[in-house]
Amino acid sequence: MKSLNHGTSTSTVEVTNISALGIWLLVKGKEYFLPYSDFPWFLDQPVRTIINVTNPSPGHFYWPDLDIDISEESIEHPERFPLVSQAPPSPKSST
Numbered sequence: 001m002k003s004l005n006h007g008t009s010t011s012t013v014e015v016t017n018i019s020a021l022g023i024w025l026l027v028k029g030k031e032y033f034l035p036y037s038d039f040p041w042f043l044d045q046p047v048r049t050i051i052n053v054t055n056p057s058p059g060h061f062y063w064p065d066l067d068i069d070i071s072e073e074s075i076e077h078p079e080r081f082p083l084v085s086q087a088p089p090s091p092k093s094s095t
Contacts, residue, residue: 008022012028014053019052032072034070039070041066049066059072059073
C-alpha cells in the first residue's frame, strides 16, 4: 500500500521545536529562534499554548492562548525592543 502525497501546507507559521533554551518558528521557509532570555513569556508554558500560533498579517505572529503579539522585526532584532516592566515598583518595607 502506498501513502498519498501530503497536500500544500496552509499554515504560514509553525513552531518546529521547543527546548530548554527557547522556541523555533518556521515562517515561509525561514526559521527563527526565540530564546527565553529575549522572549520570557514562553518559559514554563504548556506545549499546546506555544504551538497554537497564528499569522494574522505579514510579519505579525499571535499566540491566542497566551495573548502574545510579536512582530518579525522584534524577533530579528530583539535589542531594538528591550523588555521594560510596566508594573509599579513594589513598596519598600520599613525597618
